[in-house]
Amino acid sequence: xxxxxxxxxxxxxxxxxxxxxxxPEPPKNIDPKNEIQAPKEIMPMLKISCYDCHSYQTKMPxxxxxxxxxxxxxxxxxxxxxxxxxxxxxxxxxxxxxKIYKGIAKTxxxxxxxxxxxxxxxxxxxxxKERKQIKTWAQSHIVEEER
Numbered sequence: 001x002x003x004x005x006x007x008x009x010x011x012x013x014x015x016x017x018x019x020x021x022x023x024p025e026p027p028k029n030i031d032p033k034n035e036i037q038a039p040k041e042i043m044p045m046l047k048i049s050c051y052d053c054h055s056y057q058t059k060m061p062x063x064x065x066x067x068x069x070x071x072x073x074x075x076x077x078x079x080x081x082x083x084x085x086x087x088x089x090x091x092x093x094x095x096x097x098x099k100i101y102k103g104i105a106k107t108x109x110x111x112x113x114x115x116x117x118x119x120x121x122x123x124x125x126x127x128x129k130e131r132k133q134i135k136t137w138a139q140s141h142i143v144e145e146e147r
Contacts, residue, residue, distance in 0.1 A: 023078050023081075030056060034090030035086060035087045036089035039137065045130050046086060048123060049124040049126055050112070052117070053081070054080045054081065054083070054084050054086050056085070057087070083103070084100045098143060102138075104134065104138035105139045108135050108138070109131055109135065113125075
């Protein structure tokens with residue numbers, strides 16, 4: 001009986017691996033001129049803490065290919081690229097850039113990088129000082145609307 005339960009459990013796990021979320025492949029020729037241009041003290045923080053989900057430079061971990069974690073990881077990457085892709089920055093109009101700068105300023109202290117991501121990626125953790133630097137940088141690009 002235990003042997004049958006084990007076989008069914010392993011078999012089900014193997015079959016479930018077929019359920020995957022596709023992340024669109026990066027374009028063949030990514031123009032580096034379209035990448036965001038941030039100050040030299042900000043750019044490394046963005047690359048280490050943001051680029052896995054918000055660029056084509058995703059370093060997919062092994063568990064990103066194993067169901068059910070793959071659903072979570074790939075959906076976050078897919079949604080992250082839709083929200084902002086720092087390598088597509090040059091294609092965004094001013095309104096979209098303003099929305100992103102406001103989003104960065106709002107989320108950098110509590111929500112980004114995502115706590116679940118940080119629990120596995122120690123190197124992506126930002127200090128209070130680094131978060132403040134990113135927030136100040138983002139805020140410096142926000143243009144207040146005339147009323």
